[in-house]
Amino acid sequence: MTEISRDNPLLFFGCGNMGRAMLDGWIAAGIDPAAFIVVDPMAQALPEGVRHFADASMAGSKARIALVAVKPQVFPQISNELTDIVAGDAIVISVMAGVRVETLRSALPGRKIVRLMPNLAASLGKSPLGLFEPDGDAQLRAGIEKCLAPLGTPVWINEEVLMDAVTALAGSGPAFVYRFIDALAKAGESLGLNPAVSATLAKATVDGAVDLAIASDASPEELARRVTSPGGTTAAGLEVLDGGLQQLIDATLKAARDRGVDLSKPIEQ
Ligand SMILES: NC(=O)C1=CN([C@@H]2O[C@H](COP(=O)(O)OP(=O)(O)OC[C@H]3O[C@@H](n4cnc5c(N)ncnc54)[C@H](O)[C@@H]3O)[C@@H](O)[C@H]2O)C=CC1
Ligand SMILES: O=C(O)[C@@H]1CCC=N1
Incomplete structure (x- = not known):
């Protein structure tokens, strides 16, 4: 499910500064632009081949892997839209500062939740990638590491509360x-x-x-x-x-x- 491709595209929900840095990093590493779908009313000049929808309702089929890169303050307003366009068993990666797994799980029941704290050097494949997932799921972790490998260096964090320290050091x-x-x-x-x-x-x-x-x-x-x-x-x-x-x-x-x-x-x- 973490193998992104034209047939199993990764859905960006929000593609501003951070989302775009990740998108650019993946494409620079040779991933097919058609392996990405962007839902963002404001995204402009996306790389050719990336599928773009201003609104979630236009995106069609449900994604099996999604990356949430809207501002944390916006998340409560968009969680219903997001629930509608990700599959019931999807992997949802959130880069939002502060937003806890518990909050993500209650908005997206049944999905596998991974928190990621990258920085803008993802565009060059040089981002630290602070990661947290609550279940210690070795298969999920290996898949996530492989998927994120073009963007930088993964580091798993064992306590969610420390993601705020990772955000301060590596994100900001x-x-x-x-x-x-x-x-x-x-x-x-x-x-x-x-x-x-x-x-x-x-x-x-x-x-x-x-x-x-x-x-x-x-x-x-x-x-x-x-x-x-x-x-x-x-x-x-x-x-x-x-x-x-x-x-x-x-x-x-x-x-x-x-x-x-x-x-x-x-x-x-
Ligand atoms: N900028 C950075 O260096 C880093 C940011 N982050 C996290 O990344 C997230 C995004 O931050 P930035 O990219 O800096 O913000 P941004 O404002 O540049 O991007 C957010 C994007 O979300 C889009 N958006 C707003 N409402 C939407 C909706 N209803 N549906 C789809 N898209 C919508 C906006 O149009 C915008 O393009 C935040 O949660 C932040 O905590 C994490 C690490 C580093
Ligand atoms: O300033 C922020 O809140 C985000 C999170 C880390 C970097 N930018």
Whole structure:
């Protein structure tokens, strides 16, 4: 059921920023565009061959595998539409932040529910893929991993409550990294560098540092040590950064995690 193809298409319910990144990742990996159906009133310029319906009622046959990628706040309003277009025994993968398996199960009785927390790097096949399913179903897990393999690295999470931490770190995380890149560039500018030069240096620095961190057996801490000459420029900079960075990142992730917990609560009408 997790083998997606023209005959067993995956239905995207919502295909905005996140859905589109996943769709692009799958198609870039060589999956037939006809293996995808998108239901989204706003989706535009979808890849050729992807079947698109503005409304669920137009989608025709019931999907056996579906991906829910609408905003969590929208889910209560669309759950009936969704129930109508996914088969009774379908696999439903939700990327919605906060929305719990219990909520998904009560809206979609009988379906196998999998929660997934990806990020936008799915379009490049480089997304962390935090996964939770409540039944410890080995066959389902293997099928999901195979299906998601073109998008990045799967990591199963054993306690659902930790999906809010995964969301904060891996789902929201790219935005925090982009802010760091921006801050590097702005700081370079304030030291007199031309804005375009500073932005290029900031991106290339982060790009190379990340590639080294991934390729090397050394920890990030050890790699930082290798950059740092005693009494040199890096030591002078780290003395400032180490005075506040961890505290700031702790507070940032906690705020994001706590918002995920809020989103898990029923919306007050
Ligand atoms: N943007 C990101 O980096 C990440 C987002 N997510 C999750 O992905 C979900 C979607 O987020 P984004 O893509 O950022 O939002 P978005 O606003 O870009 O996309 C949501 C899409 O849902 C569509 N939609 C709204 N009502 C609909 C309906 N009745 N039927 C079908 N489609 C409908 C909208 O037209 C829109 O294209 C959220 O639940 C979010 O928590 C998870 C990880 C990362
Ligand atoms: O900001 C959000 O709520 C979503 C979930 C993770 C990334 N974007």
